Amino acid sequence: MEPLITDMIALLGRENVLFEPEHLAVYGFDGTAALSGTTGCVVFPRTTEEVVAIVRYAARHGQPIVTRGSGTGLSGGSIPLSGHLVLCLVKMNRVLELDEKNLTLLVEPGVTTITVSELADKVGLLYPPDPGSMKISTIGGNVAENSGGLRGLKYGITRDYVMGMEVVLPDGECVFLGNKCVKDVAGYSMKDLFIGSEGTLGIITRVLLKLVPRPQSRKTLLASFSRMDAAAETVSAIIAEKIIPCTLEFLDKITIRCVEEFAHIGLPLDAEAILLMETDGHPAVVAEEAARMEEVARKCGAVSVQIAQTAEESVQLATARRAAFSALARVAPTTILEDATVPRSELARMVNFIQGVGERYRLRIGTFGHMGDGNLHPTFLTDERNTEEMERVEKAMHEIFDYAISLGGTITGEHGVGLAKKRFLPAALGEGSLGLMKSLKRALDPQNLLNPGKMFDLDPT
Amino acid sequence: MNRPPLPDSPAPASPQATIRAIGRAAPQGRAGHPLYLKEMDYSIVQQCMHCGLCLPTCPTYDATKLERNSPRGRIALMRRIADGEMEVTEAFAREMYFCLGCLACETACPAGVQYSRLFEYARADIEHSGVLHTPRRDFIRTASLKVLFTNPNLLRGLGRLLWAYQATGMQSLVRRLGLTRLLPRKLREMEPLTPEVKPRFSDSLIAPVETPPAPPRYRVGLLTGCVQDLIYPDVNRDTADVLLANGCEVVTPRAQFCCGSLHAHNGELETAREMARRTLDAFDLDGLDAVITNAAGCGSHLKTYGHLLHDDPQYAERAARWDAKLKDIHEWLAAIGIAPPRPGIAPMRVTYHEACHLCHGQKITRQPREILRAIPGLELVELPESTWCCGSAGVYNITQPEMSQELLRRKLDQVAQTAAPIVATANPGCLVQIVAGLRERGCAVEARHPIALLAQAYREARA
Numbered sequence: 036m037e038p039l040i041t042d043m044i045a046l047l048g049r050e051n052v053l054f055e056p057e058h059l060a061v062y063g064f065d066g067t068a069a070l071s072g073t074t075g076c077v078v079f080p081r082t083t084e085e086v087v088a089i090v091r092y093a094a095r096h097g098q099p100i101v102t103r104g105s106g107t108g109l110s111g112g113s114i115p116l117s118g119h120l121v122l123c124l125v126k127m128n129r130v131l132e133l134d135e136k137n138l139t140l141l142v143e144p145g146v147t148t149i150t151v152s153e154l155a156d157k158v159g160l161l162y163p164p165d166p167g168s169m170k171i172s173t174i175g176g177n178v179a180e181n182s183g184g185l186r187g188l189k190y191g192i193t194r195d196y197v198m199g200m201e202v203v204l205p206d207g208e209c210v211f212l213g214n215k216c217v218k219d220v221a222g223y224s225m226k227d228l229f230i231g232s233e234g235t236l237g238i239i240t241r242v243l244l245k246l247v248p249r250p251q252s253r254k255t256l257l258a259s260f261s262r263m264d265a266a267a268e269t270v271s272a273i274i275a276e277k278i279i280p281c282t283l284e285f286l287d288k289i290t291i292r293c294v295e296e297f298a299h300i301g302l303p304l305d306a307e308a309i310l311l312m313e314t315d316g317h318p319a320v321v322a323e324e325a326a327r328m329e330e331v332a333r334k335c336g337a338v339s340v341q342i343a344q345t346a347e348e349s350v351q352l353a354t355a356r357r358a359a360f361s362a363l364a365r366v367a368p369t370t371i372l373e374d375a376t377v378p379r380s381e382l383a384r385m386v387n388f389i390q391g392v393g394e395r396y397r398l399r400i401g402t403f404g405h406m407g408d409g410n411l412h413p414t415f416l417t418d419e420r421n422t423e424e425m426e427r428v429e430k431a432m433h434e435i436f437d438y439a440i441s442l443g444g445t446i447t448g449e450h451g452v453g454l455a456k457k458r459f460l461p462a463a464l465g466e467g468s469l470g471l472m473k474s475l476k477r478a479l480d481p482q483n484l485l486n487p488g489k490m491f492d493l494d495p496t
Numbered sequence: 497m498n499r500p501p502l503p504d505s506p507a508p509a510s511p512q513a514t515i516r517a518i519g520r521a522a523p524q525g526r527a528g529h530p531l532y533l534k535e536m537d538y539s540i541v542q543q544c545m546h547c548g549l550c551l552p553t554c555p556t557y558d559a560t561k562l563e564r565n566s567p568r569g570r571i572a573l574m575r576r577i578a579d580g581e582m583e584v585t586e587a588f589a590r591e592m593y594f595c596l597g598c599l600a601c602e603t604a605c606p607a608g609v610q611y612s613r614l615f616e617y618a619r620a621d622i623e624h625s626g627v628l629h630t631p632r633r634d635f636i637r638t639a640s641l642k643v644l645f646t647n648p649n650l651l652r653g654l655g656r657l658l659w660a661y662q663a664t665g666m667q668s669l670v671r672r673l674g675l676t677r678l679l680p681r682k683l684r685e686m687e688p689l690t691p692e693v694k695p696r697f698s699d700s701l702i703a704p705v706e707t708p709p710a711p712p713r714y715r716v717g718l719l720t721g722c723v724q725d726l727i728y729p730d731v732n733r734d735t736a737d738v739l740l741a742n743g744c745e746v747v748t749p750r751a752q753f754c755c756g757s758l759h760a761h762n763g764e765l766e767t768a769r770e771m772a773r774r775t776l777d778a779f780d781l782d783g784l785d786a787v788i789t790n791a792a793g794c795g796s797h798l799k800t801y802g803h804l805l806h807d808d809p810q811y812a813e814r815a816a817r818w819d820a821k822l823k824d825i826h827e828w829l830a831a832i833g834i835a836p837p838r839p840g841i842a843p844m845r846v847t848y849h850e851a852c853h854l855c856h857g858q859k860i861t862r863q864p865r866e867i868l869r870a871i872p873g874l875e876l877v878e879l880p881e882s883t884w885c886c887g888s889a890g891v892y893n894i895t896q897p898e899m900s901q902e903l904l905r906r907k908l909d910q911v912a913q914t915a916a917p918i919v920a921t922a923n924p925g926c927l928v929q930i931v932a933g934l935r936e937r938g939c940a941v942e943a944r945h946p947i948a949l950l951a952q953a954y955r956e957a958r959a
Binding site for chain 2: 050053055056057058060061062064065066068079105106107125126128147149168170171172293294296297298358359360361362363364365368369370
């Protein structure tokens, strides 16, 4: 047996170390299409002390580590590159403290997002970030990737709900960053450095989350359109009307069909696009906003606007929307999901451009996304075994990213860079910004041991 | 107060620790070649885009948190085998027999992966490759799957013996005297699961053709099952009664064969095909509007005859028509609209456990509830986690007792939480499992088939 394996067994016990081929094979991928790697060992620490021990060991032996939660990431961030040790945090899943006086929740990183959401709900509170994979994604992964979700428009993203965290640094030092204070300007806001760091700067072992009061009421509307850009215009018009609903989700025709086939909730199959709109808050405000959104949608050419009659119906619609990405896999063997994001004023142009790219490269693209955030998910419906088509996908992807950047947008709104967007990052950031990131990485992780090869490569020093 | 340290004796492993050890087990050495996974339609495995949305619905992943013990992990291994990157190994085989085949993942999967098909191919490849082969295992499999369950007379003969053993009081005497201790450990642990065999089987309870008093609206065939026929022939009688009460003429072929679900789910696809042919032969499809089953596990398999026999020139066409006519009893009744029973039955509170192969295998969830709610005075209390497997899963409670018992414990805890005195469920396997669990707990809750409750309501209706 390799020394790494025997040493890990000595550290963590036989039960928490996997090395047999049938186990290793299933830790070589995450939720990202057409990307995989190989690992020689998977470990499951149970405590922060064990994480510290593993990291110290890695630092001594120059052993690269890739941290993983439930493996639902969409940029290949948790895929092990050859020989990297997979450190899986799903067994660190204790809920440590619900503080109803300060509206905070302290959890270990392996707690699933849905658990956090349900715990908050039980005491009349809300944890807003709700990524599509929330039923299984871990909070540690959400923080490391700075996940978004359907409610980003009004409530923001994971970053806005992290008040503090415990992090094990690349040298094995363990620090707690942040606290329960609403205001705190004592020094740099270090916790923010680790949010969205994709496991390249430290390993998050505890997270202190902020909760907010649960809105008293909500209303969900479903508007259907016979033209894609009419839906995009509706979104821009709603924002221009100074309404900030909690959700403005967009699905195009292919996506509608796939989702309906899975969820059977009666989505309009003849529509070119639908918008799922939700407003929440005080009942009177909700009623008024819903009425105004309906009016705007109709003005922009909505064919019909339906209002969900029950809370259950609203939940069904949101759940169905969360399944959109996976549901698209019904029509093609490989679904490559992109994450281009533009300022909201540019939505209609971006949507039209994506349509054009699809036609020019003879590709099928299903588009859905958080339109209210300007965050689109054009999804290539392709077959990874068709190399010729994959080349066209690559070219189309480049064009979409270049165009998004030219509109003042970004290559990834919420999925992260990982492996999938690594090659696009220099163009998106520019020299200075990327150089600063590399300097930070070198300062914190001089041996380049935490998730090396993700986000960017470090030039050999 | 400080407690003295515990003595240093080896504590018996907790059931959870045992389950984790089973999920982790990866014996290295034996391997064989695949056949079915290699030849199958590759697009089924490609359909999985490994998003992970199946993970939280998988009972084994829930228990161990190991990726291999999840549908996504299992499919990844199958894909490697299909790609020729991996052999059918013993560890893979153990993994696939750790899987319950509950199909909760199919319900959860937005991409529509047909896990049930992959599961059958994988288990068939395990048997084909012989990686789990031992003389003892081979003997048990041959005796049960290939002899007993292909031969209805033999099965019923064994049923009679078991009935005599139970009816003469021998069983309770043996249990009282503690003679079960003499059995080998495995058998001893299984003994409490032995269901009560009924004195008369379906053929003596149901006439070959029964006609409703009024002119029939439909003419349907009735499947009496194999295990169902021995243990719950009364449910078959009830099913016939309910069909008659709703204007269906009922045709019940004699000495029916096992439908082959047991075989298909346990790696004997060829035998499963043979059983499907025999079942098809027993029914004159053209003269029937529907063929009715009341056993969820059978129904979910019976509806796949078309696929099972798609390359059998003699049977393919008939099997495809069969699929279209095959209806679960709840599905059928909801479709034709039932005559609501008149009041008369004593008020009762009932909770409903969804058999996996009804809710996941056949996506039938609404209809059984509608039927229960149609019974006057019946209050339906929703069971938390109603779609979570009870651990019966075909012969899983025999092959994987630890995981099975853990799921049963969880299910019974949920049933207890509802405080309902009756738990209804529509599958003989679930009924046997839950009845055994309730008996062991000394719990007075009754387990009934929904159709049995409906039949009772018709019987006790005030004239």
